[in-house]
Amino acid sequence: MADKKTNKRIKSLSIHRPFIYGTTAAPFHPQSNPKPPGIPDDHTHSWTVFVKGVDDTDITYWLRRVQFKLHESIPNHVRVIDAVPGKPFSLSETGWGEFEIAIRLYYVTESNEKPQTLYHHLRLHPYGRTEEEKELMKNGPDGGVVKSWNYDEQIFNEPYESFYEVLTSGVVMMGGGMAATQKGGKGGKQKVERSEGGVLARSAMIPLANRGAEYPFSRETEQCEIEKLKKALVRVEEMTRRTKEEMERKEKRLRELKAEGAKG
Ligand code: SLL
16 A cells, blocks of 8 residues: 555646557468367367557556456356566467457556456457458458457556656656666666657557557557548538438428418
8 A cells, every 4th residue: 555644646647558458369270270189179269368558568567467257158267367577468268259358457556546347349250340341351461360459548547656656767758869768766777668669668659650460559540540530520411411401391391381281
């Protein structure tokens, strides 16, 4: 527990850290994904569920444990994965069906935060908003691998001072070469590592551009989504305008018919 005298919450401050969670699945296939010996006959897929940093950056400085609650048909269905610095929290299984996984996040002790649960639907079969998207997942470059990945941001509201220190020590400050190293938590110098995509360790940064299918979350993706939403909005406005016109036309016709009825 935090010592209340020396360790206060920082009022009206909110800090976030990006992370990715989801599942990757593939059907068993003699060449691309052979079924290991001893796997039950009715198992059709192998799959992995994970929680990790953007660009595979370390998140174990704020997340110490993840509990994955799988479907009860799976032996030993509550699995706990403890942090290994620099590694994702992940577990792999085989099976035949899709279900919802409860992912419980346990934060580092300094945070004094209670665990939180998020839910993720394990996808084994190709899916998409359109048949085209589905087809791409089935026969695209990934060859039947079904990914269901989400970008999310963990928000810490009014963090304790000591936790804020943990969260921010090692981040490069804006605007400078001098920031290649920064004071570490215990007063020492700490080297800051940049992931290949330009994301700095222990920062809230996300990459500017995508780098292949393994790293789909970036400002570029965000921009694409914004464009899609803008286009959709224009379409919705157009549809609303047309519906209104149609209604006005019908109301006018109704008035005409009523007037005719009154006459006759
Ligand atoms: C369904 N409601 O009917 C879902 C349940 C359960 C999936 C899916 C078992 C693996 C094992 C397995 O894949 N369960 O026996 O280890 O689709």
